[in-house]
Amino acid sequence: MPPTELTESEVPPSGDSGGSSTTPTRRTFIATTTAVGSAVVAGGFVAGSGFIDAAAAAADAAPSSRVSLTVNGTRRTVTVDNRTSLLDLLREHFGLTGSKKGCNAGACGACTVLVDGQRVNSCLALTVRLEGAEVTTIEGLADGDRLHPLQQAFIDEDAFQCGYCTPGQIMSGVGCIKEGHTDSPEEIREFMSGNICRCGCYVKIVRAVEQTAGRK
Incomplete structure (x- = not known):
């Protein structure tokens, strides 16, 4: 027969018949460890506020840097957490919410801006x-009330629906034109392929870029 576990009543008594045994029973062992464990856990919760304070202090002490850059022609100097993306700087620090946060992983192009004239996914740029x-x-493309030619072309060609991707599409289109990648609709599509339009306005977007590049 397989071995069976004895119940407490079946555990043989200690050889010391003159008083209580100093060997703990399973019941006293469990009771003791449970009490100790509860005390430790309770102590952890009591100290929880200290843990939170320590975490907050660590966050406050995160490495930061002072950075000067020019945004839409205006020199800006800020001190930011070293982990701050350009997209978050623009939207949360400067209030320039035209650049959209789509995937936040560099895959949709909604956050495209120009950095020193080059197209950049601002969600990936530190x-x-x-x-x-x-x-x-x-926000920096128009000249006062006069729209940039590509902005006007997007209106002329009705190259948007929901409009969420439009700022990134336009900024990428401006970069594409500056780079000289507008020799054909196929080339435009290739060099604009990093910008996703979930409404499917690609044909009209290409036409808008062509119009601005002087192909129509």
Whole structure:
């Protein structure tokens, strides 16, 4: 027969018949360890506020840097957490919410801006690496009330529906034109392929870029 576990009443008594045994029974062992464990857990919860304070202090002590850059023609100097993306700097620090946070992983292009004239996914660009850079966002394209030619072309060609991707599409289109990648609709599509339009306005977006590049 397989071995069976004895119940407490079946455990043989200690050989010391003159008083209580000094060997703990399973019941006293469990009771003792449970009490100790509860005390430790309770102590942890009591000290919980200390843990929270320590975490907050660590967050406050996160490495930061002072960065100067030009945004839409205006020189800006800020002190930011070293982990701050250019997108978060623009939206949360400067209030420039035209650049959209889509995937936040560099896959949709909604956050595209120009950095020193080059297209950049601002969600992937760290602010601390942009000392002295010149940044242009969708807010900086128009000349007063006069729209940038590509902005006007998007209106003329009805190249948007929901509009969420439009700022990134326009900024990418401006970069594409500056780079000279507008020799054909196929080339435009290739070099604009990093910008996703979930409404499917790709044909009209290409037409808008063509119009601005002087192909129509």
